[in-house]
């Protein structure tokens with residue numbers, strides 16, 4: 306494929322690239338959602354995927370974790386094509402990936418500790434008692450100490466999000482994906498969650514990819530980003546959101562990042 | 571975190587005694603979750619040997635790779651130590667220290683952990699009995715609420731979408747025809763076979779026609795249709811309402827002042843109660859055809875005689891007795907399906923439980939009612 310050759314040459318320029326999206330076209334059937342997406346996420350980045358509602362942010366995330374196949378283009382992990390990898394290889398790559406879903410996605414018939422233990426049981430040889438210790442640690446990391454034996458329906462929405470995060474970090478992933486982590490949270494919880502994401506990034510040494518349109522979060526923790534535009538159906542900005550706020554070429558991006566009141570040119 | 575890939579982990583754990591009552595836990599090599607947690611034994615042993623230990627510290631210069639297994643281990647060690655022992659985590663790798671502190675940062679919420687023990691055997695019996703009573707009370711209450719909703723309907727004030735009713739009529743009527751056809755055809759065939767073996771001994775093979783006609787119209791048509799509909803449609807009702815509950819769709823109706831009983835339960839009850847008698851008539855017919863295939867095809871009864879006998883045996887009372895039963899069964903199946911659906915808990919497995927409960931309740935009710943009818947019809951000499 307021609308795209309992969311250009312991808313390889315580009316990769317050598319940026320040694321620290323962790324995730325790469327090359328010339329990606331996303332479509333539902335014949336309805337093309339976005340085309341020509343092309344960006345890198347560097348190791349240790351907190352990378353923000355932003356854009357208006359319905360522009361395809363969640364869909365892009367689903368492409369990056371293999372829940373949806375690209376109509377065209379490829380996704381790379383550590384320079385290796387994820388899109389062209391075999392199913393086994395994909396599963397191996399995904400083992401170093403943690404994902405939290407927009408609505409939690411916790412398994413409702415299991416307690417929080419059991420939720421966290423599922424990946425541990427699948428991919429480690431820990432005994433049940435050890436798994437319990439590890440899941441207690443993961444729950445403690447997200448501030449849910451003592452809630453091991455609660456069912457997801459017995460805790461609040463914000464706690465469910467954090468429990469989802471505990472499950473996502475069960476196997477100490479090197480990449481963490483979040484779909485709208487702070488949607489539906491109060492500003493304080495949302496701020497705490499941002500801090501938690503940063504602390505986990507630092508301690509685990511992970512790369513973080515977040516879908517969000519929460520401006521406070523974007524500026525507080527993001528150091529790299531891509532902006533998807535629904536009108537032109539492609540990305541119209543890429544870079545540090547704090548820089549884009551003042552200097553993005555597109556007035557739409559500046560308007561978005563300034564809460565609609567873009568400084569006129 | 572270092573990359574994965576190595577096979578045999580090179581790793582060591584040692585506990586040494588330092589001056590000033592300090593224990594030093596020395597770790598080296600690779601410590602990853604997938605190889606298991608560091609063993610606690612050595613530390614436990616050392617603590618037992620040195621009751622006057624003051625401090626416990628970690629030395630991890632030799633650690634080449636780690637993940638949260640080391641953090642879990644450190645927390646286990648801290649838990650193992652008596653209160654007077656000071657745990658010094660400064661020797662852990664930097665990231666691990668961060669995780670350790672993060673895990674300690676939020677104190678356990680008071681009363682979060684419940685340390686209730688499971689109920690004893692006697693308590694379980696008591697609880698089960700109470701649950702039985704509650705179940706009965708719920709059912710009566712539900713029947714009451716449905717009656718009120720029916721009252722609204724009769725006064726033309728019930729609120730539901732006509733489209734829903736149409737859809738439900740299709741689901742519990744036309745869509746059920748294939749399975750009802752299959753089952754009643756086979757029941758007719760089986761009845762004819764069983765009857766033929768006995769009646770031929772007396773040279774009374776022609777009475778197979780009477781047997782099939784009476785059995786189908788009086789009992790089997792209604793009963794088999796009801797059981798099929800319990801497994802097919804009653805279960806679907808429970809699953810639909812249960813998942814709507816999980817999704818808070820029912821809460822959404824309530825807060826808009828729309829009664830879920832009227833909006834969701836009524837159309838389902840109506841559809842099934844209307845369709846069951848029709849399905850029953852259809853099942854009677856198909857069952858009789860099934861019997862005729864055997865009677866005329868295999869026993870060499872003349873077709874006209876067979877038909878004559880069938881018509882005579884299909885009396886008004888038999889036919890309408892069956893249809894009446896079918897209507898009652900229809901109400902029971904719809905009631906159990908909707909009741910269990912509305913009672914469902916809010917998790918995926920609770921919806922599964924509700925569906926199972928709906929089928930079990932329907933079948934139990936159908937069989938009990940059928941017995942009741944048998945006695946009643948006998949007393950009334952119908």
Ligand SMILES: Nc1ncnc2c1ncn2[C@@H]1O[C@H](COP(=O)(O)OP(=O)(O)O)[C@@H](O)[C@H]1O
Nearest residue numbers: 333338356357358359360361362363364365516
């Ligand atoms: N399963 C689907 N089939 C068809 N179109 C879909 C599907 N899921 C989402 N879409 C379309 O894709 C668009 C983007 O969805 P999504 O990625 O969820 O947006 P957001 O940026 O808000 O996360 C939506 O406008 C929707 O119309």
Ligand SMILES: [Mg+2]
Nearest residue numbers: 362363364407
């Ligand atoms: Mg979305």
